[in-house]
Amino acid sequence: MxxxxxxxxxxxxxxxxxxxxxxxxxxxxxxxxxxxxxxxxR
Numbered sequence: 001m002x003x004x005x006x007x008x009x010x011x012x013x014x015x016x017x018x019x020x021x022x023x024x025x026x027x028x029x030x031x032x033x034x035x036x037x038x039x040x041x042r
Contacts, residue, residue: 006014
């Protein structure tokens, strides 16, 4: 590895962004699924 190791602060920032992105994707998928079930019921 030629890349120097990240500091704890850098690592925390990367993880925070990754978690935030995953949460957005999951929420979008859940909303899509929920709206789909609502439409089916009507």
